[in-house]
Amino acid sequence: MKIFSFENEIPPQFSCDHSSHLSLSDQQYKYGTHSLQWEYTSNSYLEVNEPIFYRPFQEGSISQERDSFVVWIYNPEPLEDVLTFQFGRNKEVDCQFVFHLNFRGWRTAWVAYERDMQGDPHPEMDTLIILAPRRIGMGKLYINQLMLNTPIDPRFHTRDKQVPFVNLEADKNANAHWLSLYAFAELEHRNSVPEVGASEQQGTHGMINERFEKLILQDRFVALEDIKRIREIFSTFGISRNGDVISGRPIDLPFFDHFPKSDKERLKKLANSIQLSSYTDFMLEIALHYRSAGRSSWKQELQVIFIDLLDHLDEQGWAYGSSQGTVHHFGYNFRHYYPAVFLMRAELEQAGRLERTQKTMYWFSGAGRIHSPLEDIEGNIDIFNTTLHGILASLLIMYDTLTKVRELSSFREWLSQSLIPAPGLRSAYKSDGSAYHHVNHYPAYAIGGFLGVTPVIYLISGTVYRIDERAHASIRKALLAMRLYANKYEWLLSLSARHPTGKGALEVEPYKYMALSGTPDGSKPVDEEVAAAYLRLLPHKEESEAAEQFLTMRIAPEADPDGHWTMNFAALAIHRRDSWLAGARGHSRYLWANETYVSANLYGRYISHGHLQIMSQGEPINHTDSGYHHDGWDWNRWPGTTTVHKPIADLRSNVRNVDTFSGFEEMLLSDETYAGGLNLEGRNGMFAMKLHEHPKYEGSHRARKSVFFFDNRIICLGSDIENTNLVYPTETTLFQNHLADLGSPIWVNDNNSICEFPYAYERVLDEPIWLLDHLENGYYIPEGQMLSLSKSVQHSKHQATDADTQGSFATAILGHGCAPKQGSYEYTILVKTNRANIEAFCKNMRSLESAAYRVLRKDHSAHIVKDHVNQTTAYALFEANADVRTGWVLAVDTPAMIMIREAGDELIVSAVDPDLRLYDGKESDQYDEAGNQVEVSVYSRKWIHAESMPSTIRIVLKGSWIMKGDFLGCRLAENRDDxxxxxxxVCKDAMPREFVLQMEI
Structure with a gap:
């Protein structure tokens, strides 16, 4: 794999015709300090004689990388012409592509041989011929970092104005929001110019500009030490001018995907480049210092530095029409460019750089996407997080013309469409408040999206460009939902995806900007409910201008959330009382079980296998004080899960690159559709799932699991636990709690405290017992089950690095043995309780008259529980069943969840079909010839953007009832003589339906 960098000599493999000339030059360079200068005429060619070692892609390869050609070209003047790159054997051309020269500065091309070039590449190719432009008499080009062949992830090649034919499929793939800059720029404007008066538009634009500046600017005192530090940093960039030519160190993204892995570190050192993020961060620092320097003599120096930085960035190819080979994940590295140039817009206009800069902003932010057809628009948290401010800034720095009004109007429509609840698994927000990224609810990305989008909603609020009511209500719901599944700041571990660190936390600022954006209907300038949430979430003793404003308006901090919420687009049930949170989560054939990368969440296979977590300890409440601790954590034992307990080496994920839609990642799907939750009257609720592990690891492992939430009682049932693993035991974890104090007691029956460490206990229970852990959670466990209780030092592995870890834990499990058949369990948790209460609860459960609840059924077809305190019966109906005949429900024709509360002569009923119903039947490509499910990338599924199909649940109830009012999706179908x-x-999107029935007289 030969790479030509032209540092010391012209390689002997390079030659040219007699009418052109090759030499080394230090006038322009991209890597190292020299490049190859080619002085050509209209009939010139440059020839490289070297085996290319091209190899066709082999299906089934571990990696999906494709052999590609890479080159950097410096063009002193834009030309309406092309270079032609021809690859072949001696003089025979096998494949070729053209490279447009309509630019000045550095540009690159990443071109895959198989997919992107014309012709048929051949494994024996040994010649590259570059044909000079034909329409000009003579000229000069500089060539650097020419790679005849290097493997590149096929998702990353990015087309631009130089190579518009590259990777056309990228516009349809999951990373299109990064890579479709060319397609966005080519979109026709969707809107005609609206009629807006000049004075109105100037006033509106001025107000938005003023808000934007206040958002960016930070008060600072500029001292001589600041200027000295700026000079020192700037000097390291090596930027210098020679006439109208500027040069300096290269500016790169951090990924270097085109470098061969074996030579990457050497080439990165040779490149001596500045990371783009560091460069643009510095630009913003200069702009902020410039705007804070008052009338000081340093302002002129700062302005000159800023213009030099801007010009060098442009010369390096960070300019309109250029994609730098790839722009995947580009937004994170360029985000500070936009506010920097926005703050310097007056100075850029004075220097004659404003129009060029606006085009660059528009291009790299992908602002052209605002003209997408409405039906094609999909919200994207990456864009909200990294480039949304850039899109808006690129429009605001335009001159106040009707074209600007049209652009901002299109921006409003595009943003509104991006925020409304999206169909299927499309991003970004769902009707239940889920925030989607990577085809699932993903708080770690959602928080970045909130941080980006809520200030923009505020900036344009109260103007003709404000988002529409439905969009406002949607993002508001998603933001308020985050403070339900987080307590107080950290969200449930089952929602941590590939980051099971326990550190994922909400940010308070989005609540401020959402509150200041007013109510969705625009009737009030401050949303008092969101403001109250902001005041509760604001850290103790932290002050803010917004908090002072809200308190002056007599808005009080909200109380801690109290109730039960269902988020079935996340297969999540949320239950809260007082200050504690309990959450249960599952997965299905639509929602992946785990997200694992080659260096993240390596042992997280079971994280959503019915994971039931209680967050109740700490000030504020947090994972660490509530029992989670990364070091020493047994990744087999997430509380609430039923798993095959594997040795840590066997539990490690085997991460693969399964297709061109994905990278090296694991996102396993089940083949079951039944997973999710239900709530009744917003107070109590339930969760249930059919668990079937993917055959990649343990395809025989199945269970039917349910969790019922009533006040502080959580009733957990399992049935039909089975697998064929004869080597390792199957178990259900009650708790795994970190012991910061080894002497922390566990209480077991009759007030016997266990303080010793280590400790081990295991037996089949011949009577019901109770436990109380050191976190104030009580456990009632009926007889006949194998209980294991331990306090020990556990040895484990780091979830990302594989390093050895250890920690001290108390653990309780129910054992089901090896290769169980028809295994089952039952236990109840009392949250935030004490010895007296759990002991009394256990005693009361001995009698039907005093028992808090009763299990009416626990089998293959149904788990049914009646809570006597609330007079509520809850049904996890795993199958359609014409003979339920338990409690009020006689039959049901669809797998469903139902809750019924008795209230005199009324029944309050809630029901849901938890199947998201994104497709019918089985997908043939998810199964091999033997009918076994195979691993596929969820990004490759055609149904991920499908609309949820409606379904109808037909329930037969005991008694004669009438509907007490009109209820969405619910109707009385028949009152029978019996x-x-x-x-x-009628269910859709797995959203619960609730209604009230009155006894017919």
């Missing part, structure tokens, strides 16, 4: 009632409920 004193039974048929109710039909």
């Amino acid at each position: 004193h039974t009632t048929v109710i039909e409920i």
Whole structure:
């Protein structure tokens, strides 16, 4: 794999015709300090004689990388012409491509041989011929870092004005929001110019500009030490001018995907480049210092430095029409460029750079996407997080013309469409408040999206460009949902995806900007509910201008959330009382079980296998004080899960690159559709799932699991636990709690405290017992189950690095043995309780008259529980069943969840079909010839953007009932002579339906 950098000599493999000339030059360079200068005429060619070692892609390879050609070209003047690159054997051309020269400065091309070039590449190719432009008499080009062949991830090649034919499929793939800059720039404007008066537009634009500046600017005192530090940093960039030519160190993205892995470190050192993020961070620092320097003599120096930085960036190819080979994940590295140039817009206009800079902003932010057809628009958290401010800034620095009004109007429409609840698994927000990224609810990305989008909503609020009401309500719901599944700041571990560190936390600022954006209907300038949430979440003793404003308006901090919420686009049930949070989560054939990368969440296979977590300890409440500790954590034992307990080496994920839609990642799907939750009256609720592990690891492992939430009681049931693993035991974890104090007691029956360490206990229970852990959670465990209780030092592995870890934990599990058949369990948790209460609860459970609840059914077809305190019966109906005949429900024709509360002569009923119903039947390509499910990339599934299909649940109830009012999606279908009632409920998006029935007189 030969790489030509032209540092010391012209390689002997390079030659040219007699009408052109090759030499080394230090006038322009991209890597090292020299490049190859080619002085050509219209019939010139440059020839490279070297085996290319091209190899066709082999299906089934571990990696999806494709052999590609890479080159950097410096063009002193834009030309309406092309270079032609021809690859072949001696003089025979096998494949070729053209490179447009309509630019000045450095540009690159990454071109895959198989996919992107014309012709058929051949493994024996040994010649590259570069044909000079034909329409000009003579000229000069500089060539650097020419790679005849290097493997590149096929998702990353990015087309631009130089190579518009590259990777056309990228516009349809999951990373299109990064890579479709060319397509965005080519979109026709969707809107005609609206009629807006000049004075109105100037006033509106001025107000938005003023808000934007206040958002960016930070008060600072500029001292001589600051200027000295700026001079020192700037000097390291090596920027210098020679006439109208500027040069300096290269500016690169940090990924270097085109470098061969074996030679990457050497080439990065040779490049001596500045990371783009560091460069643009410095630009923003200069702009902020310039705007804070008052009338000081340093302002002129800072302005000159800023213009030099801007010009060098442009010369390096960070300019309109250029994609630098790839711009994947580009937004994170360029985000500070936009506010920097926005703050310097007056100075850029004075220096004659404003129009060029606006085009660059528009291009790299992908602002052209605002003209996408409405039906094609999909919200994207990456864009909200990294480039949304850039899109808006690129429009605001335009001159106040009707074209600017049209652009901002299109921006409003595009942003509104991006925020409304999206169909299927499309991003970014769902009707239940889920925030989507990587085809699932993903708080770690959602918080970045909130940080980016809520200030923009505020900036344009109260103007003709404000987002529409539905969009406002959607983002508001998603933001308020985050403070439900987070307590107080950290969200549930089951929602941590590939980051099981326990550190994922919400940010308070989005609540401020959402509150200041007013109500969704625009009737009030401050949203008092969101403001109250902001005041509760604001850290103790932290002050803010917004908090002072809200308190002056007599808005009080909200109380801690109290109730039950269902988020079935996340297969999540949320239950809160007082200050504690309990959450249960599952997965299905639509929602992946885990997200694992080659260096992240290597042992997280079971993280959503019915994970039930309680967050109740700490000030504020947090994972560490509530029992989670990364070091020493047994990754087999997430609380609430039923798993095959594997040795740590066997539990490690085997991460693969399964297709061109994905990278090296694991996002396993089940083949079951039944997973999710239900709430009743916003107070109590349930969760249930059919667990079937993916055959990649343990395809025989199945269980039917349910969790019922009533006040501070959590009733956990399992049935039909089975697998064929004869080597390792199957178990259900009650708790795994870190012991910061080894003497922390566990209480077991009759007030016997266990303080010793280590400790081990295991037996089949011949009577019901109770436990109380050191975190104030009590456990009632009926007889007949194998209970293991331990306090020990555990040895594990770091989830990302594989390093050895250890920690001290108390653990309780229910054992099901090896290769269980028809295994089951039952236990109940009392949250934030004490010895007296859990002991009394256990005693009361001995009698039907005093028992808090009763399990009416626990089998293959149904888990049914009646909570006597709330007079509520909850049904996890795993199968359609014409003979349920338990409690109020006689039959159901669809797998469903139902909750019914008795209230005198009324029944309050809630029901849901938890199947998201994004497709029918089985996908043939998810199964091999033997019918076994195979690993596929979720990004490759055609149904991820499909609309959820409606379904109808037909429930037969005991008694004669009538509907007490009109209820969405619910109707009385039939009152039968045998004193039974048929109710039909239309479900969509797995959203619960609730209604009230009154006894018919």
